[in-house]
Amino acid sequence: MQLSDRVTGGVLVVLGGLAAWSGSRLPAVPGQDVGPAAFPLLIGSGLVICGALIALGIGRSFEAPEEEVSATGSRLSGLRVLIPPALLLFYMLASEPLGFLLTGAIIVFAVAVALGARMRLAVPLAVVAPALVHLAFYKLLRVPLPDGVLPAPW
Amino acid sequence: MNEVIEAFRLVAAPDVIIAIVASAIYGLVVGSLPGLSATMATALLVPVTFWLSPIAAIATIITASAMAIFSGDIPGCLLRIPGTPASAAYTDEAYAMTRKGQPEVALGAGLWFSAIGGIVGTLSLVLMAPLLAEMALSFSTFEYFWLAFLGLMCATLVARSSPIKAIASMLLGLLIACIGMENPAGTPRFTFGLTDLLGGIEPIPALVGVFAVSEVMRAMATPEPPKMPDRKFGSILAGQWKLTKKYQWPMWRGNIVGVIIGVLPGAGADMAAWVSYAMSKKFSKEPEKFGTGHPEGLVEAGASNNASLASGWVPSLLFGIPGDTITAIAIGVLYMKGLNPGPTLFTENARSMYALYLIFIIANIIMIPLGIVMIRIASKVLRAPRASIMPVILLLCAVGAYATGNNLFSVLLVGVFGILGFVMERNGYPVAALVLGIVMGTMVEQNFITSLIKSDGDVMPFFERPVSAVLAAMTIGALLWPLGVWIWNRTGGRRLPA
Numbered sequence: 001m002q003l004s005d006r007v008t009g010g011v012l013v014v015l016g017g018l019a020a021w022s023g024s025r026l027p028a029v030p031g032q033d034v035g036p037a038a039f040p041l042l043i044g045s046g047l048v049i050c051g052a053l054i055a056l057g058i059g060r061s062f063e064a065p066e067e068e069v070s071a072t073g074s075r076l077s078g079l080r081v082l083i084p085p086a087l088l089l090f091y092m093l094a095s096e097p098l099g100f101l102l103t104g105a106i107i108v109f110a111v112a113v114a115l116g117a118r119m120r121l122a123v124p125l126a127v128v129a130p131a132l133v134h135l136a137f138y139k140l141l142r143v144p145l146p147d148g149v150l151p152a153p154w
Numbered sequence: 155m156n157e158v159i160e161a162f163r164l165v166a167a168p169d170v171i172i173a174i175v176a177s178a179i180y181g182l183v184v185g186s187l188p189g190l191s192a193t194m195a196t197a198l199l200v201p202v203t204f205w206l207s208p209i210a211a212i213a214t215i216i217t218a219s220a221m222a223i224f225s226g227d228i229p230g231c232l233l234r235i236p237g238t239p240a241s242a243a244y245t246d247e248a249y250a251m252t253r254k255g256q257p258e259v260a261l262g263a264g265l266w267f268s269a270i271g272g273i274v275g276t277l278s279l280v281l282m283a284p285l286l287a288e289m290a291l292s293f294s295t296f297e298y299f300w301l302a303f304l305g306l307m308c309a310t311l312v313a314r315s316s317p318i319k320a321i322a323s324m325l326l327g328l329l330i331a332c333i334g335m336e337n338p339a340g341t342p343r344f345t346f347g348l349t350d351l352l353g354g355i356e357p358i359p360a361l362v363g364v365f366a367v368s369e370v371m372r373a374m375a376t377p378e379p380p381k382m383p384d385r386k387f388g389s390i391l392a393g394q395w396k397l398t399k400k401y402q403w404p405m406w407r408g409n410i411v412g413v414i415i416g417v418l419p420g421a422g423a424d425m426a427a428w429v430s431y432a433m434s435k436k437f438s439k440e441p442e443k444f445g446t447g448h449p450e451g452l453v454e455a456g457a458s459n460n461a462s463l464a465s466g467w468v469p470s471l472l473f474g475i476p477g478d479t480i481t482a483i484a485i486g487v488l489y490m491k492g493l494n495p496g497p498t499l500f501t502e503n504a505r506s507m508y509a510l511y512l513i514f515i516i517a518n519i520i521m522i523p524l525g526i527v528m529i530r531i532a533s534k535v536l537r538a539p540r541a542s543i544m545p546v547i548l549l550l551c552a553v554g555a556y557a558t559g560n561n562l563f564s565v566l567l568v569g570v571f572g573i574l575g576f577v578m579e580r581n582g583y584p585v586a587a588l589v590l591g592i593v594m595g596t597m598v599e600q601n602f603i604t605s606l607i608k609s610d611g612d613v614m615p616f617f618e619r620p621v622s623a624v625l626a627a628m629t630i631g632a633l634l635w636p637l638g639v640w641i642w643n644r645t646g647g648r649r650l651p652a
Contacts, residue, residue, distance in 0.1 A: 008581050012322055019329055022344070029339050034606045036339040039599045043328050050322035058318065058640075081371040081576060084548050088367065088569035091552045092562045100553075107552070108545040114374060117541035129546050133553055141205045143557040 009055025013048050020044025083114050099148020100138075104130025161508030165516070170210045174513065177214035178221050178520060182528040185222030186535060187543060188235040188379055189372065192222035192423070193479045193586075194365040198550055200358050200483060201557035208491035209509050215487055216510070217517040219480045220272055223423055223459055224525055227264035228532045231257060235379055240423035240459040243431040250447035258387040258529075259397075263452045265525040266394040267405060271457035272518035274409040275416060275464025280511050282417065283468050283500060289621075290472050290497035295608065296616055298473065299601035300625035302594050305419030305475045307632035309590040315582055317635075323583045327591015328598065330355055336596050338603045350563040357486060357593045359555045359564040361479070363571025364585045366551050370544050371576045378540050385533055390526050401453045404434050408454035412461030419469040420590055422478020423459040430458035464514055471495050471507070475594065479586050482593040 023040025087107045095103045109126035117125070134152050137143040164170065177199065184195040196219050203211035226238030230245035231252055241248075241264075251260035293301075306328075310320035334354025335342045345351040398405065408430045415426040434454035435444045444451055466477025467484070474495035476482035488495055493506055500507055528535075551572075555564040575585050609615040617623050 002580055003577075005581075008583070012326070015329075016325075019332075019344070023332075026341055026343060032607065033611045034603055036337050036341040036343060038603060038606070039337070040329070040332050040343065043325050043332070046325045047322060047329065050318055050325060053318045054316075054322060078375070080374040082573075083374055084367050084370040085569035085572050087548060088552055088565050088572070092565045095552075095556075095562070095565075104549050104552075107549055111370065111545035111548050112541045115539075115541035115544055116378070117539065121539070121542060125542055125545060129549060133546075133549055137201070137553050137557060141201060141557065143201070143553070144560060145553070145556075 005057055006055050009051045009053070012051030012054065014051075016044045016047025016049075016051055018044070019047065080114060083110065087111065095148070096146045097148055099150045100134055100145040101130050101152055102148060102150050104133060157505045158508050160505040161512055164209050164505060164509040165213075165512045167207070167209070169207055170213050170513075173206060173210040173213045174217050174516060174520070177218040178517065178524055181218035181221030182225045182524060183535060184218075185225035186228045186237050186528065186532060187538075188229045188233065188237055188536075189369045190543075190547070191238045191365060191369075192219050192226065192240065193238075193361070193483070194369065195219070195222045196480050196483045197358060197361040197365060198547075198554050200487060201554045203487050204490070204557070208493055209506065209513075211487055211491055212484070212493075212510055213513045213517075215480075215484045216513050220268075220460065220463060220514075220517045221521060221524070223463055224265060224268040224521055225528055227268070227456065228261060228529060229536060231260045231264065232385070232532065233379060233536070240427050242424070243427040244452050244455045246445060247431075247448065247451050250445065251449065251452075252447075254447040256447065257385065258390050259393050259449060260447075260452060261387070261529050262390040262392070262394050263397060263449050264456050265522060265529070266391060266398070267408070267453050267456040268460040268525075269518045269521050270398075270405065271409055271412055271460035272464055272521070273515060274457070275413055275461035276511060276514040276518065278413040278417075278461070278465050279467055279514070282465070283471060283507070286468065286472055287497040287500040293473075293497075293621070294619070295601040295605045296619055296622040297625060299598065299605055299616070300622055300629055301419060301469070301473055302475055302598045302601060304625055304629040304632065305469065306587075306590060306594060306598065307629050308418045308420035309587045310584075311421065311425065311632060311635070315584045319581075319583045320587045323578065323585065323587040324591040327588040327593075328595045330360070330588075330592050331595020331599070338600055338607075350561070354596070355567065355592060356558060356564065357482065357589070358558045359567040360571045360592050361483060361589055362551050362555055363568040364575035364589055365479075366547055367568055367572025368575035368579060368585075370548050370551075371572060372579075373540055373544050381537060387530060390529055391522075397449055397453060401450055404438070404450055404454040405457050407433065407437070408457035409461045412458035413465040415458075416462030416465030416477050417468045419473070419475040419477060421462075422466055422480065422586075423462050424478075424586070426462035427455045427459040431455040460518075467510075471499060471510075472497055474597065476590060479589050482590060485593070 020041050023037050023044055026037045029035040087110055091103055105126040108129045109122050112122040112125055134145055138145050181195055184190050185192055196215055199214055199218055223240050226241040230236040230241040231248035234245055234249040236242040236245045248260040306324050310317055310324050333344045333351055335352055336354045342352055411430050412426040415421045431451045434451040435441050438450055466481045469475045469477050470481040470485050474485055476485055485495060551568055552565050555568040578585055617626050
């Protein structure tokens, strides 16, 4: 995920340009000079300027030297960082049909294993943690967590 | 006087007491775990505050954040991994003391001077807030615009990051805040046809994603931190009185700098700690000892970050402009509980304000005994494997996001902001500036557009009112500061100390 300043700066220029352009096309409020377009236009232009400065490497001298992150091997391990957001997507899709307890158990188990937990730790954790979270949020905080196929016994 | 007695009664309610104790323990534990910051501890508390009474809700936020800022010193001192960014400034120093065999002095200094800083910060809040409230009553949209803008500029003056990248992060946050129809014209913007985006992006999913999910992602990419050796500590508070007397002046300087940085909208505990540590080194009689396990910097910076935490509530309570990311969350909770920030809060709801002061004092006093217990059991807590903590954090992220609106779309947002936060941090873009942009975007725009409408598109009235002119000068100063330093470096050919 370490990108060069040229890439991130370029992305900001494009993003700012798009924001300013689509902002400027917003309908104005009749009879008024400043409407919903002004702010996106301003911010978009600011982003374009900042992005360009970053891409050109201005102001780089301020940054503290990056401490080297020890990369653990292959490209595959680079993809591991996407596990948590992927699991959140999974939660969004699965929590209603499967229910909170089952979805939670799968998420906890997956993260624990991905971080190198032994089965002796991962399995009990996947059983206990979702149950406790459910108890706290469903019973105490009255958050309507979905039951799905495995309703909680309380 | 009646108001004060009433405030005591409010704080003595059983639910408030339980909230204070429970959130103190929670804050101490979460703050001490490396990578889990005080902001994250506070963000994950928000769903819990839905269910509490207003005073109890505020008590949990205040107590948990104060404890987490202190206990961030613990892994910094023992493992050289700062528990929260606010301790990062003096982690090396504290660790050097541990290596010299004085971990109890370093941890005790963290605890003792954190508590003192917190109390001084609270007193400054008590003294300053009503005075400023008087003044704030006459503020118009011009002043509010400049205040909010000043807050955003201060948020970009983050240590160890390029100011241009910080400004870009802040603008990105403002752009995210444009999403939805919460703008002066009520026009849907950047919703891409999704009804879920019509209401805009709530700050809480963004905060949880940026501060918590990205941390779980980072854990995936980095090796497990070293295990802490079991360690017996000597008396923790024993040497502290001597240190207090010896470093009285640095302590006060730390307190005052912390208070000032806290009051500035947008600048918080992290910056207070960095600035104070640097100042301490600069003004010390023995600067050569810094970095070798010298307590002076710890005293000053440890007091400073906790002092800023309390005084950061001044702009939040008065103007609804967060002093840092923690108060950004607190403002959301205040609105939710019907304690809308604003100068009238101090006249119409004085007893809630007195109760808030009391909670600050209580939190900083119970920090000492609870902190000692925490230090003693730290080696046990820190030994919990990461593989058992991170899964629970991720689950709490999902449930917490869902609970803020009983809306599954927020869970997706948390994931998206997790990725954004992770990528930004890896590339040197400070995420705190992004978050403050998101939180303050609506307010900046509202006041900017209303002011422009009032002045018929003319910019001059932005500078004509006296307070407005001063705030404008400060904001422009903050904007030009990095440019000035950059030019100075270029022409003078030498680097200023950061």
